[in-house]
Amino acid sequence: MTGQDRRHESEPMTTPAHVAIIMDGNGRWAKARGLPRLAGHRAGVEALRQTVRAAADLGISWLTVYAFSSENWSRPKSEVSDLMGLLRLFIRRDLAELHQNGVRVRTIGDRTGLQPDIAALLNEAETLTAGNSAINLVIAFNYGGRDEIARAVRKIAGQVLAGETELDQITPESVAMALDTSDIPDPDLVIRTSGEQRLSNFLLWQAAYSELIFMSCYWPDFSKGHLVEALEQFAARERRFGGLVARGAAS
Ligand code: FPP
16 A cells, blocks of 8 residues: 555645755766756656646645756756756746646746846746645745845845834844745745755755655656655654644644
8 A cells, every 4th residue: 555545544644734845866867877967857847747746636735846056057058058948948838737737836046147038937937827726836946045045134234224124123034024935834844855965055044944854766756656755754753843842743
């Protein structure tokens, strides 16, 4: 019996409202098959498509994926251009279907560093799907946690200089409101594939109390079964948020 079957028999399982994923291992997946890295990224897009469907099926409300980090610009020019091309393709080919399936697309990251056509596509995806509510897909693109925090600090410093706020009004809540994720709940669960065990500048502020699950499979091999397995591990964890009393994993 698979984890998925068990879940149907013994509802309700504690489902996280927000799952964030570091989709790692595309390059190694391709190398293991003697293929170019681009083939790994293409297979990664297919795994992303399936994961959005699986997450919606499993009742996850928010899915955030790390698609391009602020540090990914340091990759060879050709790979950067391949990743930009894949994002263009993903939005152009999949947007209508995502919209039809009730997916609300959001993006986080620094828009100012992006080519105008990419920024326009991201805008289009957000605008078209703004009224949807089946699942929120948050694409982290040109995103880095430190960069996001630095931009938030700049914003708040500007407000202080303009006399719109005072130093003692700066609190964790007001900082959170200045982040790209101001209206997005913190992730309950962060999953990273490929066996690496680090956050790599992903959601540094927001993941303060997230459960972290590291899976050995490469991202292109990630399936609904892996997601179910991660949800089962999550449900078995006790979350204390710095206190002594355990709260149910998804509370
Ligand atoms: C990590 O694999 C993955 C990335 C840097 C990008 C993730 C991108 C995708 C899944 C496809 C693009 C999706 C969209 C929507 C544009 P890696 O290249 O670091 O793998 P490696 O560590 O094995 O080399």
